[in-house]
Each structure stands twice: as structure tokens, then as C-alpha cells.
Amino acid sequence: METIYRTIIVFMAGYLFLRVTGKKAVSQMHTYDLLYIFVLTNIISTPVENDHLGKAIIYAGITVILYKIFIRLSLHNKLRWILNESPTVLIHNGDIDRKGLKKARMPINELLSHLRVKGYTDIQNIAIAIMEETGNISVIPKADYRPVQPNDLNISVKKEYLPIPLIMDGQIVYHNLKYLQLDREWLLNELEKVGEKIETIILATFLDDGTLFIDNNEVEEHDGDPYYYKPGRDN
Structure with missing residues (x-):
């Protein structure tokens, strides 16, 4: 039981430290980014094996502070070329x-x-x-x-639109409904028109013309059609 709660505490502490650090530490890896991940991982895993939980969290906090200092220094024009490798x-x-x-x-x-x-x-x-x-x-x-651009052909194109998810894995994305100033009742009415139910939908997105694109669990079979070949034994 003690091992379980120690593991939970260590995991949550490591998670909070990474959240404070920011997404950069786990996306674009500079040398000090990678070093930070290695050091922090070793520090926060130590209490699972011994009784130094408090010390490990303190050391991890110090590591986070040092990393944040490195990030701050890397923003300085003169120091950037020292801390970061050149292309x-x-x-x-x-x-x-x-x-x-x-x-x-x-x-x-x-x-x-x-x-x-x-x-x-x-x-x-x-x-x-x-x-x-x-x-x-x-x-x-x-x-x-290089790929031909619409501007090369003097063609005007409409503004790029990002389809907005309203249902994902059978769950309504309420904050997107709120952003569009729509409600659950509107969504249910739209689904009723096409005979769909929320729990059977993998993805439903709101398109720029005000309609819904729906991807449900049904897969259309095209047995023997070479244009729909799927690699693997399940084809």
C-alpha cells in the first residue's frame, strides 16, 4: 500500500513540474531540454525505491528552476549561440x-x-x-x-477553415458547441435528420457551410475492388 501512494505522489509531482515547465520541454529538444528530462526522470523515480520522497521533490524543484533559467538565457541574443547549436x-x-x-x-x-x-x-x-x-x-x-501556389496562377481561394469537432468518440464536445453559440438540442436535431446517434459516432465536425460531417462506426465494404485494397491479412 505504501508503494502505491508513493508512486502516485511521485507521478503527480513530476506531472506538475512538467506542466510548470511548459510544452517546449517535450516537443523541441535542445541539449538542455533532453538533459532536463533525463535528470528529472531519475530524480522523481528515486522515492519509489527508498524513503527520500521529500528530498527528491526538492531536488526536482531545483532542477525545474535551473531549466527555466536556461530557457530564459537562451532568449538572449548573445547567449543563444552558446546554449543552442547552430543549424x-x-x-x-x-x-x-x-x-x-x-x-x-x-x-x-x-x-x-x-x-x-x-x-x-x-x-x-x-x-x-x-x-x-x-x-x-x-x-x-x-x-x-516547389509546389504550385494559387498565387502563381492568379487564383483567389477562400479563407482556410478548420472543421470544429462537436462529437469525439461518442462524447459531445460542449465547449465547442458553446463557442459556436449552439446547444445540445440543435446537435440532436441535426443527428436525427440523418438517423445517427451520439454513441455510434467516432467524429462529427462543424463545417464552414453550417453542416455536419459525420464519421460513424460503419465501414463500407469493397471486397475485391483493387482501388480499396488494404495492406495486411484482414483485407
Whole structure:
């Protein structure tokens, strides 16, 4: 029983510290971001094995403060170049930068793999590829190979709209209904029109024309149709 409540306390303390730190610590990983995660993880897991719960939480709090100081210092223009690694050029004007690859410790096959993930198969089509300070790779194609934009064709397009979820996994998202100044009764009426029930709906979103898009648990079968092939043994 003691082990259970110790584990719960440690878990909640670690969660609160990470919430105070912010999302950056678990998204864009700089060197000190990764170090922070490793150190904090080791500190907060220690009380599960011994009786130093109070000390561990104090040490974890100190670690959070140090990390926040590092984040603050990294915002300073002069210190940023010391605390953060500078971007590394991997490809420039269609040519592989061997010095950049060596600095990034990246073999050619790994570079080609990263390019394929981003949809590029020929390095000659790339204006510049950079390993950013966070370890992510940015790829900018040459002008002749970049995707055509509506502005290139003098085409005016409507403003981008993000469909708003109103039902997710059979549960009504009430704060989105409130944002749209709608209510549960309106939603139920819309579902009744199409013969749907809340509990059978995986996702229902509010579209820009005021209608609902509904994805329920029903799957339309297309046995034998090659255009609807699904990999795996369950096809």
C-alpha cells in the first residue's frame, strides 16, 4: 500500500513540474531540454525505491528552476549561440555538403531516408536542406520544383477553415458547441435528420457551410475492388 501512494505522489509531482515547465520541454529538444528530462526522470523515480520522497521533490524543484533559467538565457541574443547549436547545411543548390554531413554525424543513406519522408527523391531538385538546432531537417526545393501556389496562377481561394469537432468518440464536445453559440438540442436535431446517434459516432465536425460531417462506426465494404485494397491479412 505504501508503494502505491508513493508512486502516485511521485507521478503527480513530476506531472506538475512538467506542466510548470511548459510544452517546449517535450516537443523541441535542445541539449538542455533532453538533459532536463533525463535528470528529472531519475530524480522523481528515486522515492519509489527508498524513503527520500521529500528530498527528491526538492531536488526536482531545483532542477525545474535551473531549466527555466536556461530557457530564459537562451532568449538572449548573445547567449543563444552558446546554449543552442547552430543549424548545419546538408545540401546546398543540389550538392551534398560533406562537411555538414560529417558535423551532423549522418551517413548518406540516412540523409536520403529523411528526404524521402519529406517527399523528395532527387537531391538535384533541392535548393537547401538544413539540420536545425532542434535536430529536425528542413528542406527547401528549387523554385522549379516547389509546389504550385494559387498565387502563381492568379487564383483567389477562400479563407482556410478548420472543421470544429462537436462529437469525439461518442462524447459531445460542449465547449465547442458553446463557442459556436449552439446547444445540445440543435446537435440532436441535426443527428436525427440523418438517423445517427451520439454513441455510434467516432467524429462529427462543424463545417464552414453550417453542416455536419459525420464519421460513424460503419465501414463500407469493397471486397475485391483493387482501388480499396488494404495492406495486411484482414483485407
